Amino acid sequence: MRQVTLLIALTIATIIYAGSEKIEPALFLPKAISGMVSGLLRVDEQILAVGERGHILSTNLKLEKIEQENSPVNQFMTGITANKQGTLFVLGHDGLLLKGTKNHWSVQKLDQDINNPLFDLVFNQYNIGLAVGAYGTLLLSQDGGETWEESVIDEEEPHLYSVAIDERNNFYVSGEFGTLVKFSPDGTLLWKLDTEIESTFFGLELLSENNFYVYGLRGTVFYTKNGKDFEKIDLHTQASIFCSTKRNDEVIFCGSDGVIIGYDGKNIRNYSLSERVHVTSVLNDENRLIIGTSKGLKEVKL
Numbered sequence: 001m002r003q004v005t006l007l008i009a010l011t012i013a014t015i016i017y018a019g020s021e022k023i024e025p026a027l028f029l030p031k032a033i034s035g036m037v038s039g040l041l042r043v044d045e046q047i048l049a050v051g052e053r054g055h056i057l058s059t060n061l062k063l064e065k066i067e068q069e070n071s072p073v074n075q076f077m078t079g080i081t082a083n084k085q086g087t088l089f090v091l092g093h094d095g096l097l098l099k100g101t102k103n104h105w106s107v108q109k110l111d112q113d114i115n116n117p118l119f120d121l122v123f124n125q126y127n128i129g130l131a132v133g134a135y136g137t138l139l140l141s142q143d144g145g146e147t148w149e150e151s152v153i154d155e156e157e158p159h160l161y162s163v164a165i166d167e168r169n170n171f172y173v174s175g176e177f178g179t180l181v182k183f184s185p186d187g188t189l190l191w192k193l194d195t196e197i198e199s200t201f202f203g204l205e206l207l208s209e210n211n212f213y214v215y216g217l218r219g220t221v222f223y224t225k226n227g228k229d230f231e232k233i234d235l236h237t238q239a240s241i242f243c244s245t246k247r248n249d250e251v252i253f254c255g256s257d258g259v260i261i262g263y264d265g266k267n268i269r270n271y272s273l274s275e276r277v278h279v280t281s282v283l284n285d286e287n288r289l290i291i292g293t294s295k296g297l298k299e300v301k302l
Helices: 002-009 030-034
Strands: 037-043 046-051 056-060 067-069 077-082 088-092 096-100 105-109 118-123 129-133 138-141 149-151 160-165 171-175 179-183 189-194 201-208 211-216 221-224 241-247 250-255 260-263 268-270 279-285 288-293 296-301
Touching: 030 067, 030 296, 037 088, 037 288, 046 077, 046 088, 046 288, 077 118, 088 105, 088 118, 088 129, 096 118, 129 160, 129 171, 171 201, 171 211, 179 201, 201 241, 201 250, 211 241, 211 250, 250 279, 250 288
Parallel strands: 037 077, 037 279, 118 160, 160 201, 241 279
Antiparallel strands: 037 046, 046 056, 056 067, 077 088, 088 096, 096 105, 118 129, 129 138, 138 149, 160 171, 171 179, 179 189, 201 211, 211 221, 241 250, 250 260, 260 268, 279 288, 288 296
16 A cells, blocks of 8 residues: 555656666756646746756746756756755755755755655744655754754654644644644654544645645545644545645645645635646745646646
């Protein structure tokens, strides 16, 4: 079951990639801009995107011209984020962590022997970073990403897919087997919740402390206002939900087969694409969404 779940997850924000013995830079390819985008980040008036074959893309907010940037590795990249000083971090397969700026990257961490992908990384306001990945991988940085310490939160080693931060700088981790874990702002384990939900959670959308939606495989969505009691939400879809964003009074859930659904606690709004692509990442920009898909960057007007 664990291997099956991992293979399903790798179709959303990554692909199965066989690491080479030698670190090689990503190739500049004409079709890079239409390849899978697995992570998005807004930096001022620019959008940075990462994806397959180590591709790093940049464009303006209007997506007028998408360009491929230099990348020191050809590993599949699963996400991109920044610490509070604005230093960028890219994560991916083989435990990959890149550190740097748009135009200059250095390989901070890479272990091709283990070949475990990292799936998500965030920094809170205290510049403490938490990264998660396959087989229970959890990395904690107390110094803005200069150094990392690995820890284990579950001997069953569930795959951990997503990290989010509430307004008090607590970390929330979601993953396989209904896994939900909360950490204090300094990275101390607060609780590991036994949800008794037999599903895989690919992400969560925080509204306030202990108040969030959690979502994942085959359209699974649950809501809790206290971190204990969970209400199942029916979005009328069997599509797996991979990412989300908040917009005004609604949460927008995105996933496989072009599914994009808004939910305000009562009403469901359907913004889904006619094109059957996986929506793997999303940014809210006023009256539209900027999305990363299995076929490049796109926008959705709301």
